[in-house]
Amino acid sequence: MAQSSALAVFHFLKRPDLRCVAEETRAAIVAGRCASTFDISGNTPDRMRLVFPDRTLQAGPAWTIRHGLELSLLLEGLLTQETGQPSLPLLLRASFAAARTAALFEALDEGSGQGLPSPEGLLLMKGDEPPPSSVLMRIWKTLETHLPAGMKSATTPSLPLFEAVFSWLTKVWALIGPLEVLMASGGDARLQLDPRSGLNHYGCSHRPRPWAATFASSTASSVSERGFAAAERVRIQLQRALLYDCSHSTLLETARNVRNRLARYYGLPDGERVILAPSGTDCELAALAIAEMNPAHKPVTNILIAPEETGRGVPLAAAGCHFATDTAHSPHVPRGNCIEGFGSIAADAVEEVRLRNPDGSEVDEAILTEECRTHVERATRAGRHVLLHQLDLSKTGLLAPNETALEAFSKKFGQDCDIVVDACQARLMPSRIGGWVQAGRAVMVTGSKFFTGPPFCGALLLPEAWRSRLDHGVLPAGLKAYAGCGEWPECAATHNLSEAVNHGLILRWTAALAEMEALASVPPLETRWRLERFLSGVREAMAQCPDILLLDTPTPVRAVLPESWDDMTTILSFLVRAPDSNDTDAFIPLELEKTRLLYHWLNADLRPVFRPDEPERESVVAGLLCHIGQPVAMPSKALKGDMAGALRISAGARLVSGEPIHAELSTEVRLAREIADARLILAKISLICHHWERIARYDPLPTYAPATLSVPAPERSLSQQNGEK
Structure with a gap:
């Protein structure tokens, strides 16, 4: 981004989403007089000037800035690609694409439209379909005013030209938009934002959220500034490719690049050993499909480990059934019905092995191993092929079966x-996962848990034997609703899959890979020290909090690797004391449904709950937005067998690598501030417990930003901008 003398004080740069986009343009952003909401001048990328009124740069509205940034980025692409001035059809495409992006941004943005109403043209570009050609012609009169003088047409373009633009928009409409919209596609309904909160089902955002204290990597995290910037660069490539009708080839190449980067990270030969999928549950479908290609073509018995601690849809996917009501490529599917082509497995061929006893304690390792052996022997005697799962780790940090048992089974x-x-x-x-694949096991991974990438980016890593099956077998036809050819290796089996490339998945993986590669740059022993420093500090804070009971989680038992850090417990699961229990009594945990309420209230600004004269209203704790791991159902002896809810504070990759904007902070200072954030989360839990009835009456809603700030300022606390923020 070209700098002007005043740029450093422009208010919009306090917003990480706009700052990341602005850093990608070569245009000089300046304040000045404008004939419209913004002006662009210059006929080369290096001489372009993006001019906004000074008031806009200082106070918004944000959609105007986003519109100007988008148009400048598209014009830069045209000026770089073309030998002369861009043709009128290309200028029309760029202008309407930029307007569509601004319209979707305005619809998402908190406090949008402040001080300046959005014009009619922008409103019309928000729809599910593009406006008709006659309306496009009317909108163009406004959009053309933003173009540099040398690019403006001397005469009004003809209606046939707008009809051609309408035809083009119809084909690419779903691919045009800001990153935070495109990343929300290609999953299922859980990715969609609640318009009341600006957050998705997981309580996180596809925009950076540095003002929130977040340790939610056991569930899902809001995208980081590093991840957002990496995905934004790919989005810009896609938007520029759309103008030249080459978006499909661009997406295919980007998908190959993602698969190759994942292969390198895990030490696999190439991206032909990687399948991309929106979620771990989608990976389950892929694993089952390949298991059904077993050499003897036997029906499959699928043995799951603790599906209650993996994902709610896993048992259905394990039976080859639709596990939700929508998919990455289909808005409506019959949940629970068998997916076309999965004919050799029935629901009664899915066996479940529990990790916990009815009182919440762990099942003895020897008992669990024997149960797995019994299931495998019974299935093989019945002439069935077995797909046996190893769980590493569960939502609460458990793993099973152990390595000795698995080697014996193999x-x-x-x-x-x-x-x-x-x-x-x-x-x-990574070397441990690569070793498993080399030894013949398939491995399901995600970029959205420990790595803190956006939710819904999964992958299945294939051993050689599994990969070879794809050259001879055929995938179930019903997988077309879930996957496209670009997410799978090039093979004979994928001819049933969709030709469309899941652009949302590719963008989410791009953001996650930025975090993975940042973690890889930290030496393993340093990674271990940083994790130990944080985890010991949080354990100490939990021990000092009377409203918290830290659950005992065993250290993961794995084969020793040089300089490893993965023998540490990085998910701290805990119960919360029920508000109506006496502190002097035995610890009575909060039941599951109430824990879910507490989880949502943690992610809300509680200051409106209290009167202006109450100290709680002014406290940092009440206003702090806190995002941690979702409650896990936990059988409780104290609740006479009813379920308690275990919350989780987790250490993720971003905690280790930090954010680039905090590079000047020493590691010790940064981690101390992370621990301070965790202490604030515990303090907010206590605040909620002590004012439960009042907060319950108010029932505050989680929000993307604090309730009283229309444009949040992240400098409130540096400790809330790093780690898993």
Whole structure:
């Protein structure tokens, strides 16, 4: 981004979403007089000037700035690509694409339209379909005013030209938009933002949220500034490719690049060993489909480990059934019905092995191993092929079966038993995962748990034997609703899949890979020290909080690797004392449904709950937005067998690598501030417990930003901008 003398004080740069976009343009952003909401001048990328009224740069509205940034980025692409001035059809495409992006941004933005109403043209560009050509012609009169003088047409373009633009917009409409909209596509309904809160089902955002205290990597995290910037660069490439009708090839190439980067990270030969999928549950479908291609073509028995601690849809996916009411490529599917092509497995061929006893304690390792062996032996005797899961880790940090048992199963049952590792938490050394694949196990990973990438980016890593099946078998036809060819290796089996490339998935993985590669730049022993420093500080804080009971989680038992850090417990699960219990009594945990309420209230600004004269209203704790791991159902003896809710504070990759904007902070100072944030979260839990009834009557809604700030200022606390923020 070209700098002007006043740029450093422009108010919009306090917003990480706008700052990341602004850093991608070469245009000089300046304050000045404008004939419209903004002006662009210059006929080369290096001489372009993006001019806004001074008031706009200081106070918004944000959509105007976003519109100007988008148009400048598209014009830069045209000026770089073309030998002369861009043609009128290209200028029309760029102008309407920029307006569409600004319209969607305005619809998402908190406090949008302040001080300046959005024009009619912008409103018309928000719809599910593009406006008709006659309306486009009317909108163009406004959009043309933003173009440099040398690019403006001397005469009004003809109606056939606008009809051609309408035809083009119809084809690419779903691919045009700001990053935070495009990243929300290609998953399921859980990715969609609640318009009341600006957050998705997981309580996080596809915009950076540095003012929130976040340790939610066991569930999902809001995108970081590093991840947002990386994905934004890919989005810009896509938007420029749209203008030249080459978006499909661009997306295919980007998908190959993502698969190759994942392969390098895990030490695999190439991206042909990687399948991309929106979620771990989608990975389950892929694993089942390949297991059904077993050499003997036997029907499959699928053995799951603790599906209650992985994902609610996993048992359905394990049976080859639709696990939700929508998919990445289809808005409506019949949840629970068998997916076309998964004919050899029935619901009664899914076996579940529990990790916990009815009182919440762990099942003894020997008992669990014996249960797995019994299931495998029974299935193989019945002439079935087995897909056995290894869980590493569960939502509360447990793993099973152990390595000794799995090696014995592989030796005894050979080709009759496929093993897939559910490593979706990804709290593992990359070399360990690569070693499993080399040893013949498939591995499910995500970029959205430990790595703190956006939710809904999963992958299945294939051993050689699994990959070879794809050259001879055929995938179920019903997988077309879930996956496209670009997310899978090039093979004979994928001819049933969709031709469309899941652009939302590719953008989310791009953001996650930025975090993965940042973590890889930290030496393993330093990673271990940083994790230990944070975790010991949080454990100490929990021990000092009377409203918290830290659950005992065993240290993961894994084979020793040089300089490893993955033998640490990085998910701290805890129960919360019920508000109506006496502090002197035995610890009575909060039941599951109430824990879910507390989880939502943590992510809300509680200051409006209190009167102006009450100290709680002015406290940092009440206004702090806190995002931690979602409650996990936990059987409780104290609740006479009813379920308590275990919340989680987790250490993720971003905690280790930090954010680039905090590079000048020493590691010790940064981690101390992370621990301070965790202490504030515990303090907010206590505040909620002590004012439960009042807060329940108010029932505050989680929000993207604090309730009293229309444009949040992240400098409130540096400690809330790093780590998993």
